[in-house]
Amino acid sequence: MISDPLILSIAIIFIMFVFLLSSIWIGISLILTGFVGMLIFDSNLPDSISIFDKIGDLLASSMYDSLNSWSLAALPMFILMGEILYKSSISTKLLNGLMPWLNFVPGKLLHINVAACSLFAAVSGSSAATTATVGKITLEELKKRGYSKALALGSLAGSGTLGFLIPPSLIMIIYGVLSDVSIGKLFMAGIIPGILLATLYSIYIIVVSKINKEVVPNDEKKYKFKDYINSIKELFPILALIVIVLGSIYGGIATPTEAASLGVLGSIFLAVYFKSFSLEIFRIALLNTIKTSTMISFIIVGAGFLSQVIGFLGIARAISEYIGSLGLTPMMLILIIGIMYILLGMILDGISIVVMTLPIVLPIIVMAGFDPLWFGIFLVFMVELSQITPPVGFSLFVIQGISGEKIEYILKATLPFFILTILAVIIITYFPQIVQFLPNYMIK
Incomplete structure (x- = not known):
């Protein structure tokens, strides 16, 4: 039996990684970690209460508390909206509409991944849906026209992660629910950092295309x-849907959940209007939404239980006090936490990283004087990095499935965009006003 919280925290982290590396479902791994943590803790419970009774109470309460949130209802709605857009021809129209406008920019159609991912992210909320949708359309087209394959793959990998940063964002919804931070404010806070990151990607493409003329073909189509x-006709429906979904939230007309429902109705309307909607498409979209939502909910339940166990065992308080005793500066603290998230991204998916670490990390961050709203965007950046970090970077596998290229080649092509994402993290860390400006300006 262990009574020291710091030793217990190390033991729990070790146990958790053993379960995760054993290929057990993430939700079950988190529940089993909490279960074992309770069993090895010297709890000194009254004789009238067994340790199994206490575990049962914590599990039951965590299941209810974790999922009893109206804000969480936005999650399946945004997933369904992205699925409908992905399965219909709307995403193709988005790409066709962007092509003429990018023809005069240095790098030309290489920017299409950045622009298309930014726009699609604003109506999808899913990094996987954004990467898959845009990649299936752009990669083959860019290859046919003679553009650099490495730059096309790298820009898709980097830009595909914008689905987490540009609202609506599934990660922001989960973070907002778990941290009790306004989801509407998180959505606003992600806009400028999202534009910043997309701009860094485009600047890199411009610089490379200027240095190496071979990445862009000489003969390009002339648009009239x-x-x-x-x-404009192709782009207008997508832009209208973005305005409806995000405008209803920022204008105070609808909650994120209500706006997500409007987004689903809007995506169905557009699919019907463009004659790309069918009952089979709707059935597949519903089925994929149920699978994804159930998976995420299961992980949230497991993380909620582990969070309650950590609170009961006093681990979060002990770690906070220990880190506080080290006398680290706030910047050193955020550096260590950032490195921790990059390492976790090598073995875990983004959602798991958020729900697993937040109970421990958030109290430490608040104690160090960081704004929870700012940390939410910082955490989204870390999740973006996890999507393109080997060996579990989900976006890498999506791109491999689309392109058929070896994972080593994709990793090499993605590295510059990985570095640019870290640069964006450094910028928002030293200039947190970038994150806080819109929420503070638009909500008094």
């Missing part, structure tokens, strides 16, 4: 005035 008019 009518092509630009037609492209």
Whole structure:
């Protein structure tokens, strides 16, 4: 039996990784970790209460508390909206509409991954859906036109993660529910950092295309005035859907959950309007939404139980006091936490990272004087990095499935965009006003 919280925390972390590396479902791994943690703790419970009774109470209460949230209802709605857009021809129209406008920019159509992912992220909320949808359309087209394969793959990997940063974002919803931070404010806080990251990607493409002329073909299609008019027709429905979903939230007309429902209705309407909607498409979208939502909910339940166990055992308080005794500066603390998240991204998916670490990390962050709203965006950046960090970077596998390229080649192509994402993290850390400006300006 162990009574020292610091020793117990090390033991629990070790146990958790043993379960996770044994290929057990993440939700079950988290529950088993909490279960074992309770069993090895010298709890000194009254004789009238057994340790199993206490475990049962914690598990029951955590299941209810974790999922009893109206804000969490937005999660399946945004997933369904992204699925409908992904399965219909709307995403193709988005790409066709962007092509004429990017033709005059250095790097030309290489920017299409950045622009298309940014726009699709604003109506999807899912990094996987954004990467898969845009990649299936752009990679083959860029290859046919003679663009650099490495730059096309790297820009898709980096830009695909914008699905987590540009609202609506599934990670932001989960973070907001678990940390009790306004989801509407999180959505606002992610806009400028999202634009910043997309801009860094585009600047890199421009610089590379200027240095190496071979990454862009010489012969390009010349667009006429009518092509630009037609492209506006292609883009207008998507832009209208973005305005409806995000405008209803920022204008105070609807909650994120209500806006997500509007997004689902809007995506169905657009699919019907463009004659790309069918009952089979809707059935597949519903089925994928149920699978994804259930998976996420199971992980949240497991993380909720582990969070309650950590609180009961006094681990969070002990770790906070220990780190406080080290006398670390706030910047050193955030550096250590950032490195920890990058390492975790090598073996865990983004959602798991958030729900597993938040109970321990958030109290430490608040104690160090960081704004929980700012930390939410910092954490989203860390999750983005986890999507393109080997060996479990989910976006890497999505791109491999689309392109058929070896994972080593994709990793090499993705590295510059990985570094640019870290640069964006450094910028928002030293200038937190980038994150806080819109929420503070728009909500008094």
